[in-house]
Amino acid sequence: xxxxxxxxxxxxxxxxxxxxxxxxxxxxxxxxxxxxxxxxxxxxxxxxxxxxxxxxxxxxxxxxxxxxxxxxxxxxxxxxxxxxxxxxxxxxxxxxxxxxxxxxxxxxxxxxxxxxxxxxxxxxxxxxxxxxxxxxxxxxxxxxxxxxxxxxxxxxxxxx
Amino acid sequence: xxxxxxxxxxxxxxxxxxxxxxxxxxxxxxxxxxxxxxxxxxxxxxxxxxxxxxxxxxxxxxxxxxxxxxxxxxxxxxxxxxxxxxxxxxxxxxxxxxxxxxxxxxxxxxxxxxxxxxxxxxxxxxxxxxxxxxxxxxxxxxxxxxxxxxxxxxxxxxxxxxxxxxxxxxxxxxxxxxxxxxxxxxxxxxxxxxxxxxxxxxxxx
Numbered sequence: 589x590x591x592x593x594x595x596x597x598x599x600x601x602x603x604x605x606x607x608x609x610x611x612x613x614x615x616x617x618x619x620x621x622x623x624x625x626x627x628x629x630x631x632x633x634x635x636x637x638x639x640x641x642x643x644x645x646x647x648x649x650x651x652x653x654x655x656x657x658x659x660x661x662x663x664x665x666x667x668x669x670x671x672x673x674x675x676x677x678x679x680x681x682x683x684x685x686x687x688x689x690x691x692x693x694x695x696x697x698x699x700x701x702x703x704x705x706x707x708x709x710x711x712x713x714x715x716x717x718x719x720x721x722x723x724x725x726x727x728x729x730x731x732x733x734x735x736x737x738x739x740x741x742x743x744x745x746x747x748x
Numbered sequence: 749x750x751x752x753x754x755x756x757x758x759x760x761x762x763x764x765x766x767x768x769x770x771x772x773x774x775x776x777x778x779x780x781x782x783x784x785x786x787x788x789x790x791x792x793x794x795x796x797x798x799x800x801x802x803x804x805x806x807x808x809x810x811x812x813x814x815x816x817x818x819x820x821x822x823x824x825x826x827x828x829x830x831x832x833x834x835x836x837x838x839x840x841x842x843x844x845x846x847x848x849x850x851x852x853x854x855x856x857x858x859x860x861x862x863x864x865x866x867x868x869x870x871x872x873x874x875x876x877x878x879x880x881x882x883x884x885x886x887x888x889x890x891x892x893x894x895x896x897x898x899x900x901x902x903x904x905x906x907x908x909x910x911x912x913x914x915x916x917x918x919x920x921x922x923x924x925x926x927x928x929x930x931x932x933x934x935x936x937x938x939x940x941x942x943x944x945x946x947x948x949x950x951x952x953x
Binding site for chain 2: 612
């Protein structure tokens with residue numbers, strides 16, 4: 589029986605075949621999904637912010653791209669996946685409001701950029717992404733074949 | 749003084765609750781005048797919520813909601829955000845324009861303007877209350893509106909709070925008009941510097 593496991597905001601999880609991982613209502617946050625088609629192990633993180641440095645009370649590493657993604661990779665390795673076999677898919681990073689205050693400018697875009705940089709530094713290639721825009725996304729990541737289903741309100745569903 | 753929103757104490761919450769009360773009172777009076785009917789309100793619920801719980805506040809991360817966002821500038825800087833379920837937003841619009849909408853289709857431009865005007869009034873009322881308590885001058889920007897999944901809309905206040913701690917300040921307000929019940933969530937998002945300034949002015953730091 590396939591189980592669909594929820595990943596909350598600023599949270600991460602890993603699972604194996606036949607299970608799936610999901611995170612609901614991604615806005616400016618980014619869902620980073622990692623998988624290996626050989627072992628069919630998958631992992632997902634719901635990051636809120638790009639970097640942990642300069643942030644007080646950064647007790648939750650899953651909140652940030654720079655601390656969360658390496659932690660997710662570690663959990664995948666514990667499941668027996670070699671880093672060289674891992675590939676990534678990204679979704680989210682929308683700009684829900686046209687904010688004018690510069691320091692908060694487009695956190696969605698900055699989240700996507702940070703996630704890409706961290707993945708690149710770790711040597712993990714990004715095989716697909718659905719990022720940006722001004723709308724929310726619910727994502728479901730299947731261990732069966734690593735497909736990522738993206739649902740929106742009023743913009744339909746697609747698979748990457 | 750170094751302070752994060754994880755360390756906000758009970759005393760501060762009491763002050764904010766009182767502020768929420770006065771602010772909502774002002775807002776409800778303004779709204780009642782606008783629609784020419786009697787409106788009641790419940791004492792607002794003020795609490796600190798865990799970031800992970802933020803998307804669930806309105807009953808689920810995928811529920812369609814309406815978010816109204818305003819910038820605050822002046823002595824205190826930050827954001828004010830109102831979030832309502834689509835059903836509550838429709839009730840508000842119906843009260844305001846005197847129509848009965850069928851179904852939950854997307855709002856028309858006029859209905860969106862009406863909702864943004866409500867955002868203006870509510871924000872103005874809260875800021876007036878805050879201003880009279882602290883003596884700070886605050887100016888609100890033109891509101892922006894977004895309709896989407898609760899999780900996506902609420903990620904905005906969650907992210908702003910995420911930089912300072914693992915919790916968000918949350919005020920839930922219920923407004924009644926005869927048989928209609930409108931629940932609006934309210935997020936006050938000052939910058940860290942403004943947070944500390946506010947605490948000091950309110951005599952709790």
